[in-house]
Amino acid sequence: MVLGSTWQRILGTAGSGGEPSQSSPVPSVPAVLSVQELRKVYGSTTAVDGISFEVGRNEIVGLLGPNGAGKTTTINMILGVLEPSAGSIRIEGIDIATDRSQALERTNFAGVYAPLPGNLTVVQNLRIFGLLYGVRNLAERIEALLQQFDLVRLRNVKSGVLSSGEQTRLCLAKALLNRPRLLLLDEPTASLDPATARDIRATIREFAAQDTGGLLWTSHNMYEVEDVCDRVLFLSHGKILLAGDPKTLPRAHGKETLEELFIAVAREPLALERV
Amino acid sequence: MQFNRTAAIALRQYYLIRGSVARVSPLFAWVAIDIVLWGFITKYLNTITPGFNFVPTFLGAVLLWDFFSRVMHGVTIAFLEDVWSRNFLNLFATPLSISEYVGGLVLSSSATSAVGLAVMLVLATTVFGLSFFAYGALFVPFLLVLFLFGIALGIVGSGVVLRFGPAAEWFIWPLPALLAPFAAVFYPLSTLPPWMQLLARLLPPSYVFEGMRRIIAGGAAPATPLLWGGCLAALYILLAGWFFTRIYRHAVRTGLLARYSAESLS
Numbered sequence: 001m002v003l004g005s006t007w008q009r010i011l012g013t014a015g016s017g018g019e020p021s022q023s024s025p026v027p028s029v030p031a032v033l034s035v036q037e038l039r040k041v042y043g044s045t046t047a048v049d050g051i052s053f054e055v056g057r058n059e060i061v062g063l064l065g066p067n068g069a070g071k072t073t074t075i076n077m078i079l080g081v082l083e084p085s086a087g088s089i090r091i092e093g094i095d096i097a098t099d100r101s102q103a104l105e106r107t108n109f110a111g112v113y114a115p116l117p118g119n120l121t122v123v124q125n126l127r128i129f130g131l132l133y134g135v136r137n138l139a140e141r142i143e144a145l146l147q148q149f150d151l152v153r154l155r156n157v158k159s160g161v162l163s164s165g166e167q168t169r170l171c172l173a174k175a176l177l178n179r180p181r182l183l184l185l186d187e188p189t190a191s192l193d194p195a196t197a198r199d200i201r202a203t204i205r206e207f208a209a210q211d212t213g214g215l216l217w218t219s220h221n222m223y224e225v226e227d228v229c230d231r232v233l234f235l236s237h238g239k240i241l242l243a244g245d246p247k248t249l250p251r252a253h254g255k256e257t258l259e260e261l262f263i264a265v266a267r268e269p270l271a272l273e274r275v
Numbered sequence: 276m277q278f279n280r281t282a283a284i285a286l287r288q289y290y291l292i293r294g295s296v297a298r299v300s301p302l303f304a305w306v307a308i309d310i311v312l313w314g315f316i317t318k319y320l321n322t323i324t325p326g327f328n329f330v331p332t333f334l335g336a337v338l339l340w341d342f343f344s345r346v347m348h349g350v351t352i353a354f355l356e357d358v359w360s361r362n363f364l365n366l367f368a369t370p371l372s373i374s375e376y377v378g379g380l381v382l383s384s385s386a387t388s389a390v391g392l393a394v395m396l397v398l399a400t401t402v403f404g405l406s407f408f409a410y411g412a413l414f415v416p417f418l419l420v421l422f423l424f425g426i427a428l429g430i431v432g433s434g435v436v437l438r439f440g441p442a443a444e445w446f447i448w449p450l451p452a453l454l455a456p457f458a459a460v461f462y463p464l465s466t467l468p469p470w471m472q473l474l475a476r477l478l479p480p481s482y483v484f485e486g487m488r489r490i491i492a493g494g495a496a497p498a499t500p501l502l503w504g505g506c507l508a509a510l511y512i513l514l515a516g517w518f519f520t521r522i523y524r525h526a527v528r529t530g531l532l533a534r535y536s537a538e539s540l541s
Contacts, residue, residue, distance in 0.1 A: 042530065076533040079368040083528045101370035109368055117287075117360035124290045131283035132369040174365075 030093035031056050032182045032214035033078065038087035040073050040238075047073045049238035050087065055182065055214040060205070062225045062246065063218045065235035066266035071218045074235070075111070075184050078216070080104055091182050105134060108178055110171040111186035118160020122151055122170055125159055126177060133178035145173040148203065164191035172200060176207065183207065183215045189224060201228050222259040232258075234265045241265055276378070280371050284379020285386070288353050292387070302387050303394040306341045310395050313337040314403035331409045331491050333461060336484060338395045338405070340460050343421040343480060344451040345391040349384025350429025351436070351447055358441050363535045367527075373520050380433065381426055388425070392418075410490055416501055417483045423508035424479040428454075430515035434522040437535075459484050479508040 033055040040048040048070040055061045063071050076082035078089055080096050080103070089096045089103075096103040116125040123142060130138040146152045149169040154162060159170060168191055175183060185204070189197035205228060208215050219225050225232060226246045234242040242249060242265065246258050255261040292298045317329040357363055366376070399405040407414050432447035439446070457471055458480040464472055475481040482504030486497035526532040 073530075076364075076530070079364075081364060081367050081527060081533045082530050083524075101372055104368065104370040107368070111364075114364040115361075116365060117356075117362050119295075119356075119360055120287065120290055124287075128283045128287050128290075129365070129369065131279045131286065132366070132371050134277065134279060134370065 030090070032059075032092060033216065034088075034090040034093075035074075035078070036088045036090075038074065038077060038089065039085045040070075040077060040082065041085045046238050048077070048084075051235070051238070051240050052087075053233055053240065053243070055216050057181075057212050057214055058208050059231065060208050060215040060217055060229045062229035062232035063216055063235060064222075064225060064232050064262060064265075066262075069235040070238040071235055072111075072113075072186060073238075075109070075186055075216070075218070078182075078184060079107065079109055105178065106181040107184065108133070108175045108180035108182075109184035109186070110168070110175040110188050111184075112168075112188075112190045113186070114171070115167050116159050116170060116174060118158060121156050121158055122146070122162070123155045125170065126174060129174050130177050135178050141177060145176060148176075149173045165193065165196050168192055169196075169200070172203070179211055179213070181213045183213055185215065185217045187219055188217070189219070189221065197224070204228065222257065222262055226258050234261070236265050276372065276374055277370075280369075280375040281378040281382060283371075284353070284376060285382040288356065288379075288383035289386075291356060302345075302390045306345060306391045306395050307398055309337055309341050310334070310398045310403070314399065318403065330403060330405050332488065334399055334403055334405050335407075335410070335487060335491075336460050338392075338399055339417060339421055339483060339487070340451070340455065340458075340480070341395060342388060342392050342418065343425045345388040346384055346422050346425025347429040347432065347451060348448075349387040350380045350426060351432045351444075352387075353380045353383040354429075354433035354436065355444055358436060358444070358535075361535070363532055367532060373523055374516075377430060377516065377519060380429070384426065384429060385422075388422070410487060411496065413486060413490065413496055413498075413501065416505065417487060420479050420483050420501065420504045420508050423505070423512055427508065427511035427515040430512075430519050434515070434519040437519070437526055437531075438522045440535075454478060454480070457481070463488060477507070479504040479511070482507075 031054040035054070036052050037050050038048055038052070039046070039050050051070075051074065053061070063074065065071050073082065077084050078091075078096070080100050091103040091106050094103040094106070116129075120128070123146070126142045126145065127138065130142060135141050146155055149172060151166070151169060151173060154166060159167060162170065168188065172188060175185070183204075188204070189200055192200060201224065204215065204217075207213060217225070217229060229246050231244065232242075232246045232249065233240050242253065242261075244252065250256060250258050250261045253261055253264070255264060292302070313334050317333045320329040320333070321327070357366060396407070400407070410417065428450060432450060435446055436443045457467075457475045458478050459467065459475055460480070464475055464481060464485055467475060482497070482500045486501050489495070489497050523532070526535070
């Protein structure tokens, strides 16, 4: 959290909110993720409408918004599985459009909608994705992650028969295999009980604090967002409406809690745009 | 291109096959049944048509055609495993490139089709007395041309499923059967009407089967036509790679790839 705040000061992106985040280039230290004027249009529908933001080192940024706001579309574009209509995405300064493999070596993700193949065991999945990400000392890394995510006893169990909580832990283990500089988590605790979710949050905070990575996190659990994120971006209709510190942002917009602010964004985005 | 990523795709296929009887048995069961069935048919034909040995003509053709089909299916089955397990999002969010992915499918198919070929060779030679010395040294280029064309067709089939969704797998299973009449597997090319002959000359297997029959009839080794067949097969591999890449890019541009994991296309 402290490191995240430090980075925000460097980037000048932390604030009580109101203004969408704008990029602040730091020549010597490129942001982990730099998104510029990103846009995705499907026919006459604009899913993402020219958004710009950055994720700094050791920073956890929450990407919030109602269903259909453009969060998953944004994440898919950052993952290289969806081509933007316009704009650029740089991971540690590497443009994903021109150096896709190099950029994605530095990235990983976990999403509730992307479980690992259920017909492979836990350890087989980790080995295959470890090879795909070019992880060095793969066997040791797998053992460490099995320990970290309490998957040792499940190592030879087919992933498809794991409980949803166990599958989430496996997805998170896969997401940390390559010690990513940019970690994308799409509702990572959605199917977890409160105790496991708390442990997972702690692990992710530890990752952000210890390694040099940054995190982009989506969640509908506002308590969790406030607890974990250094900065949040509120998306509505493909645009960033608000950005700032999740602890101070609600009051800056006349709301008591982040959840109230979320509901306002979902129901009255135009009113907030005028704030 | 990094080999470890290509190897990861092949390793995945190995894990799946190793752990599943349902995946192991098709590697050899269907081709073995084909060899047994056609082995007895050729034996019977030999008894009613004395003086002509049907074994190298028919049983050899069945073996070579089944090898081609196994190569093609080897590529598509490895691809379909990702469709069935909704794995595209996980796979293509990694540094894996299209050439590495397709390379992995080809590597998987090489291994699985080799198993089928070995089973067919053992059965055909030991039970039905098929001697591959009859084909001479050209047996290897015969296999190579069929392998290349099988890979090309497998890549095209995978592209079709990627473009039209999981249900389109039913387009690709019968592809070898659709091509068989044109490829002149069991009869000389001259048997076909002119328009079919024209199409047959565009298919690399037709050069293999024409060459096979010429050798069995005691003719000269058909090196030039076979080379032409090999060049055609290589060209089709390049075209198939271009086709698959184009389909993949279309899927990335339109969002089909990202939504494929949700099976929204089915």
